[in-house]
Amino acid sequence: MAETTLQEIPVLETFQKCPTGIKGLDEITGGGLPQGRPTLICGGAGCGKTLLAMEFLVRGTTEYDEPGVFISFEEKSEELTKNFASLGFDLNDLVAREKLLLDYVHIERSEIEETGEYDLEGLFIRMGYAIDSIGAKRVAIDTIEALFSGFSNETILRAELRRLFRFLKGKGVTAVITGEQGERTLTRFGLEEYVADCVIFLSHQVVNQIATRRLRIIKYRGSAHGTNEYPFLLDEQGFSVMPISSIGLDHSASSERVSTGIQRLDTMLEGKGYYRGSSILVTGSAGTGKSSLAAHFVDAACRRGERCLYFAFEESRNQIIRNMRSIGLDLGQWVDKGVLEFRNSRPTLYGLEMHLVAMHRAIEEFQPAIVVIDPISNLMSVASEMEVKSMLSRLIDYLKMKEITAFCSALTVGGAAGDRTEEGMSSLMDSWILLQSLEGDGERNRGLYILKSRGMQHSNQVREFCLTDNGAKLQDVYVGPGGVLAGAGRIAQEAREKADALGRSQEIECKQRDLERKKALMEAQIAALRIGFDTEVDELERAISRGKLHREAVARDTLTMGRARAADDTPIPEGNGARNGKGERR
Amino acid sequence: MTGELEMEDEGDVAVTVPERWQLRLYVAGMTPKSLTAFANLRRICDEHLEGKYSIEVIDLMVSPQLAKGDQILAIPTLVRRLPEPVKKIIGDLSDTDRVLVGLDIRPLG
Numbered sequence: 001m002a003e004t005t006l007q008e009i010p011v012l013e014t015f016q017k018c019p020t021g022i023k024g025l026d027e028i029t030g031g032g033l034p035q036g037r038p039t040l041i042c043g044g045a046g047c048g049k050t051l052l053a054m055e056f057l058v059r060g061t062t063e064y065d066e067p068g069v070f071i072s073f074e075e076k077s078e079e080l081t082k083n084f085a086s087l088g089f090d091l092n093d094l095v096a097r098e099k100l101l102l103d104y105v106h107i108e109r110s111e112i113e114e115t116g117e118y119d120l121e122g123l124f125i126r127m128g129y130a131i132d133s134i135g136a137k138r139v140a141i142d143t144i145e146a147l148f149s150g151f152s153n154e155t156i157l158r159a160e161l162r163r164l165f166r167f168l169k170g171k172g173v174t175a176v177i178t179g180e181q182g183e184r185t186l187t188r189f190g191l192e193e194y195v196a197d198c199v200i201f202l203s204h205q206v207v208n209q210i211a212t213r214r215l216r217i218i219k220y221r222g223s224a225h226g227t228n229e230y231p232f233l234l235d236e237q238g239f240s241v242m243p244i245s246s247i248g249l250d251h252s253a254s255s256e257r258v259s260t261g262i263q264r265l266d267t268m269l270e271g272k273g274y275y276r277g278s279s280i281l282v283t284g285s286a287g288t289g290k291s292s293l294a295a296h297f298v299d300a301a302c303r304r305g306e307r308c309l310y311f312a313f314e315e316s317r318n319q320i321i322r323n324m325r326s327i328g329l330d331l332g333q334w335v336d337k338g339v340l341e342f343r344n345s346r347p348t349l350y351g352l353e354m355h356l357v358a359m360h361r362a363i364e365e366f367q368p369a370i371v372v373i374d375p376i377s378n379l380m381s382v383a384s385e386m387e388v389k390s391m392l393s394r395l396i397d398y399l400k401m402k403e404i405t406a407f408c409s410a411l412t413v414g415g416a417a418g419d420r421t422e423e424g425m426s427s428l429m430d431s432w433i434l435l436q437s438l439e440g441d442g443e444r445n446r447g448l449y450i451l452k453s454r455g456m457q458h459s460n461q462v463r464e465f466c467l468t469d470n471g472a473k474l475q476d477v478y479v480g481p482g483g484v485l486a487g488a489g490r491i492a493q494e495a496r497e498k499a500d501a502l503g504r505s506q507e508i509e510c511k512q513r514d515l516e517r518k519k520a521l522m523e524a525q526i527a528a529l530r531i532g533f534d535t536e537v538d539e540l541e542r543a544i545s546r547g548k549l550h551r552e553a554v555a556r557d558t559l560t561m562g563r564a565r566a567a568d569d570t571p572i573p574e575g576n577g578a579r580n581g582k583g584e585r586r
Numbered sequence: 587m588t589g590e591l592e593m594e595d596e597g598d599v600a601v602t603v604p605e606r607w608q609l610r611l612y613v614a615g616m617t618p619k620s621l622t623a624f625a626n627l628r629r630i631c632d633e634h635l636e637g638k639y640s641i642e643v644i645d646l647m648v649s650p651q652l653a654k655g656d657q658i659l660a661i662p663t664l665v666r667r668l669p670e671p672v673k674k675i676i677g678d679l680s681d682t683d684r685v686l687v688g689l690d691i692r693p694l695g
Contacts, residue, residue, distance in 0.1 A: 117677055122653050
């Protein structure tokens with residue numbers, strides 16, 4: 001008592017909390033159970049009360065060095081040890097090290113005869129002795145209601161219970177008391193009347209043959225706490241509660257981009273791909289290639305060395321790897337390298353909340369950069385639309401907070417793959433790709449549209465989504481007077497266009513050759529003319545030079561004759577003289 | 587006296603009843619209830635089991651570790667260790683008839 005008072009002094013107004021060490025529970029309770037006070041854990045049979053109580057003690061000793069006493073009215077110490085060994089708790093070791101004390105209180109109505117006044121001082125002494133012998137700070141009592149079957153005088157019992165809780169408070173121990181759920185009350189015998197500080201309710205509901213465990217804090221005096229029903233998981237790692245309601249919308253937004261793994265799809269998304277940490281939804285009817293799109297994304301991420309976690313609700317790991325090999329993607333190598341991990345489970349394996357819890361845990365363990373959920377629509381089979389939506393919003397909030405890119409696929413029913421998703425959760429998603437069957441010419445082809453992609457100028461075009469041996473390819477579809485053509489129709493149309501084009505080019509070639517020929521002809525004619533001309537020029541030039549020679553000869557003769565006649569030495573101008581000579585001669 | 591007579595009336599059971607009655611009374615401090623219980627026990631034993639009984643009084647305040655052995659919850663508790671089987675009677679033993687029934691000294695009714 002003195003110790004508790006000392007501890008409580010520094011914290012004015014508020015009281016201290018005793019951390020449970022149980023995953024998630026401390027978050028919901030804002031730090032743990034009220035220290036030095038009793039907490040009631042109630043719920044139906046098999047909902048995990050004993051486990052919660054025991055884990056509280058075990059974690060107390062191992063993580064906070066607070067020894068604990070477990071007072072059991074139901075199971076013997078050996079049974080408890082065996083039961084908890086399967087959860088990885090070595091109770092024997094803790095007992096041997098005096099960190100834990102298991103005390104089995106046996107009550108057998110037939111052995112007890114009540115004669116007059118009594119009280120339960122013996123039990124108090126026993127508890128007090130157990131607590132003092134190992135210096136326990138934590139006590140679990142499972143379940144005190146057994147007293148009601150052992151003693152018939154309820155008046156005494158109720159008075160003693162009230163005294164018990166006072167006694168525990170007086171001891172300064174943080175106590176956890178379990179109680180079986182009553183028909184209309186939290187506990188069969190109304191223990192909640194006595195434990196006023198903190199009441200935790202566990203339930204195990206079966207809806208559509210699927211069981212989900214939930215935890216709710218009904219009351220926590222003097223402390224704020226989460227008021228929702230939180231799903232929890234019991235498995236080989238003990239108890240985990242998911243403190244995951246919508247956390248808020250204040251997560252950071254990365255402007256980094258990640259490739260979709262398909263070049264042309266990147267091109268449609270401003271040439272860069274999705275935003276990191278965004279959520280991507282791919283919807284489409286059966287066989288439109290949703291998983292292939294996911295596989296491409298995963299493959300590209302693994303190639304960059306990023307870790308991917310693939311939740312598959314339809315196919316087994318090996319099946320996915322085999323199927324993706326057919327489009328030229330070897331996902332097996334990434335699994336071997338440890339960058340890709342598959343978590344396959346049937347949706348009906350357990351409830352939705354359980355899936356969420358399991359996914360959370362897997363994400364915590366694996367620390368991926370990318371999470372694929374294929375397909376989310378399968379979860380619809382285990383819960384109502386509202387629940388799925390709430391679960392997804394929590395999951396996506398969580399992923400966004402961790403900057404994990406989420407890639408979800410969803411199956412749309414029937415041929416009518418409209419702008420509506422089953423879960424109505426497109427508003428949660430940042431990018432939405434629609435894969436649609438384009439029917440025509442007696443075949444179905446896949447068309448890919450980007451319905452939305454927040455924060456980028458995405459393409460508004462439809463592309464044909466082809467799965468080839470070398471992966472998925474996007475092709476332009478033929479958009480013409482005949483409508484949108486894909487597949488064989490597109491190929492036929494392309495062939496027609498090719499033929500047309502070929503014809504046109506042949507025509508052009510023909511004309512071109514014509515032109516060449518004409519040009520050649522013309523040039524030949526030009527050459528012939530030139531030759532004729534050259535010949536004439538030649539002849540004329542020869543005639544001219546002959547004429548000149550002749551004239552000079554005449555002039556020479558005239559001069560010679562003149563000299564011979566001893567004529568005047570008067571030089572006669574050559575030309576005139578020649579002409580005159582000529583003229584004279586004539 | 588009457589006890590012996592009635593035990594004989596039980597036929598077979600009476601024959602097997604051993605001569606020695608080993609009783610243990612658990613108390614927690616000398617509270618009025620404890621004292622009443624002890625006084626009542628002495629009175630009943632003297633009346634019905636004269637000379638054939640021994641009473642051991644255990645004060646859990648002094649030796650709390652003993653509470654576990656006999657699975658003591660209520661105070662006061664009277665444990666009949668012999669003859670077997672072990673019987674437990676809780677309360678201040680003020681209801682003599684029930685004490686006798688509880689100890690198998692006298693059958694019910």
